[in-house]
Amino acid sequence: MAESLKVLVACETSGIARRAFAALGHDVWSCDILPAEDGSNRHIVCDVRDGILLEGWDLLAVMHPPCTRLCRSGRRWMSGPGNWTAPKKLPAGRTWDDMKAEFEEGISIFKACWEAPIKRVAIENPEMNDLARARMPTDLPKPQIVQPHWFGHSEYKATGWYLRGLPELRPTDMLQEPERGSDEWKSWNRVHRMTPGPERARLRSRSFPGMMAAAAEQWAGFAMDMENAA
Numbered sequence: 001m002a003e004s005l006k007v008l009v010a011c012e013t014s015g016i017a018r019r020a021f022a023a024l025g026h027d028v029w030s031c032d033i034l035p036a037e038d039g040s041n042r043h044i045v046c047d048v049r050d051g052i053l054l055e056g057w058d059l060l061a062v063m064h065p066p067c068t069r070l071c072r073s074g075r076r077w078m079s080g081p082g083n084w085t086a087p088k089k090l091p092a093g094r095t096w097d098d099m100k101a102e103f104e105e106g107i108s109i110f111k112a113c114w115e116a117p118i119k120r121v122a123i124e125n126p127e128m129n130d131l132a133r134a135r136m137p138t139d140l141p142k143p144q145i146v147q148p149h150w151f152g153h154s155e156y157k158a159t160g161w162y163l164r165g166l167p168e169l170r171p172t173d174m175l176q177e178p179e180r181g182s183d184e185w186k187s188w189n190r191v192h193r194m195t196p197g198p199e200r201a202r203l204r205s206r207s208f209p210g211m212m213a214a215a216a217e218q219w220a221g222f223a224m225d226m227e228n229a230a
Helices: 016-022 072-078 096-114 183-188 200-204 209-229
Strands: 006-010 027-032 043-045 059-062 120-124 144-146 159-164
Touching: 006 016, 016 027, 016 209, 059 209, 072 096, 096 120, 120 209
Parallel strands: 006 027, 006 059, 027 043, 059 120
Antiparallel strands: 120 159, 144 159
16 A cells, blocks of 8 residues: 655745645655755756656646746737737847747646656646647646635635646635725735746745645545555
């Protein structure tokens, strides 16, 4: 009978998801092209496409793969009307070739993780634009969209989970939403109202500990049940 799982948390430097699975006794490692913020010796600095996906994992959680060019909000920088026509405007100092290169990088990483030889996969990514969806595997489902306030965090941030071999997340600590337009409501929107700056993207992409605790308990619990029933 399996007593723990071998879990890979990819595209994470914060260690939030890694620590959530580790707290339940699982053999968990994180990886990213950058070092871990917490200095953990259970973090591997590498590109997730460089072979680590083939090392016999029971569960793969991909936290923050490059999604800026794949998401709906980024569509305007990729193409004008129709498919792959010149955008009307580009970010300052960037070229259309830059946008397309970042798009291809995002597609490559997402597909490598989704198609990895791992039974159970969860990839955090916003709902995709039409250009990205057209390049995705045919078995990719629509994402489950969850909110931090389902898990005890007084914040709004729609978070998409693309799931293979895993159940949808269930709320664990649903908070009552504040009145729209109130000061509290504005506070809940702090992620979206964050001041532009060099740290904005990193801070906006950080995982919520309550959500990760729920993911670790529910997904690892499900996977353990499946392994022990096999």
